[in-house]
Amino acid sequence: MVKGHQSFIFESKPVILASATSAGPFEAQGPLAEDIDLIHDDIYLGQDSFEKAEKLMLEGAAVKTMEKAGINKYDVGLFISGDLMNQIISSSFTARTIGIPYLGIFGACSSSVEGLSIAAAYVDGQKVKYVLTGASSHNSSAEKQFRYPNEYGAQKPPTAQWTVTGAGACLLSTQGNGPKVTGATIGRIVDMGISDPFNMGAAMAPAAVDTIEAHFRDMEIEPDYYDIIVTGDLGSIGHKITLDKLIENGMRISEKIYKDCGMMIYDSEKQQVFAGGSGCACSAITVYGHFLNRMRRGEIKKMLAVATGALHSPLSYQQKESIPCIAHAVAIEM
């Protein structure tokens, strides 16, 4: 059901039957390691390219999710997935392997929540019994495509972020036990004129603010409705801008409930990740893994997950365009 101008309420409350995550060795050194199901010691995963390694991580998360739920892939009606690669090859090649009817999406780092929101809409409205959604990123494939290959050793400014190597998947169903997707807010593009691909947090923060405000306006609730509000990968700079702006605009929200996945996935003392983590896998691992596990343990009852995406391309950057940003939100309740 439509609620307000940008939001949906999923009346049947689609259940997240299971979720699973995979990641590389660097993420395994971070504080969320226990929430990662499949940890790989080799960033190549034994493949001959980073892109093939990324695909294997997404496949792993997808298969592990169905395994956890005890659901056969032939019973899954839809696979909805996105990633950062040109033509989302990680998702499409994973769809080839698992053979489930497939809808490719692109929301850059917002893909984890874009996919979850579309999956919930299909389960709710069309009553698809099982829908799988996934997202992935790989530090080496993303840096090479969007900035410079890591092997160049290019210097980065402190505003830069570290693309997470990993993937996550969720299996939604019309019935069962688990966290429930109760609503979603679909973002509009917000572009404040920032064109620096080394400062994504600042570029994406206004989109996060826009969607968070739209969510509370549409749903007619206050921030304290949620135990946690978490953005996808704004990092320390974007998180601060978002929090300051929300408070400036009159929202009663504090650092106690407002977190950012990019500030949680790595140990900022021991791991040099500049302003924090980023990439589709940043929110996929933190939301699909860490936070859903906490919900299952009863530590959190209500969460608003807001994943942000920078929808530029290297070409649009070269053509002097600024970065169009977006944020999508899903409400998950236990």
Add this chain to the structure above:
Amino acid sequence: MVKGHQSFIFESKPVILASATSAGPFEAQGPLAEDIDLIHDDIYLGQDSFEKAEKLMLEGAAVKTMEKAGINKYDVGLFISGDLMNQIISSSFTARTIGIPYLGIFGACSSSVEGLSIAAAYVDGQKVKYVLTGASSHNSSAEKQFRYPNEYGAQKPPTAQWTVTGAGACLLSTQGNGPKVTGATIGRIVDMGISDPFNMGAAMAPAAVDTIEAHFRDMEIEPDYYDIIVTGDLGSIGHKITLDKLIENGMRISEKIYKDCGMMIYDSEKQQVFAGGSGCACSAITVYGHFLNRMRRGEIKKMLAVATGALHSPLSYQQKESIPCIAHAVAIEM
């Protein structure tokens, strides 16, 4: 409602209130020129890059569609769009201009029908009053990205296709008059091992066969249920493979009702387009433009539109991967 394993029936029958298309000068010389709303004489559209020109064509089609329907953009709840560019910049930059809540999709040349099917699902299940969907491609931006810049003058084999310069958009609603989207079949990836980006028709044909067969199996109807079954951009080679294979597999289907957009959009006698047209705009112009106009005039009552997509990237091709292909179908009835 789910029907069979891959299909949906849209019980509320979402209405296509309006649709509009735009194209370049070469398409204006083709037999479907009268169905193109916005014809541009300059392939640059006065911009300094082909990518910016492509974005303007998509914007044009989107704005023209809302204008035809008499609907203000502030009343449109969702914009769903995809294109061939890396990170679908044509769609995302159009979403920035029109400011409607946006879901980016990627299905390569299947985007026109992927978008239409998701739009219909949202209108049907979530009761969004107005959903806009769009798709675009530009010959010069696509050739440069996927093969060689046209300026190189590289020779092409006769199996190659000509990427259509254009865009299309549809506005769907819960109520009103016009052609109705009654069902959809979501494709699975089919990959027969073809890796030649100059022979997309042959690569994509098996995906078209798979989805067409799934549609009739799921819906429990025969091909003669439709006045027309049209694939997106298989061209003459892919069309023949698809028709032969469907007949070989026992389907009663003939060239009388089975057409391909790639064989219709250009004049194969006068225009040198090798095996035919391709690109997101090929099916967008032919289905959203030509065929919907014929439905509005009462010449066709029932159509199955099947758009195919080659989901590779230049990088996956360089890494010796074959081309994963997909086809999505929507049933439209007057």
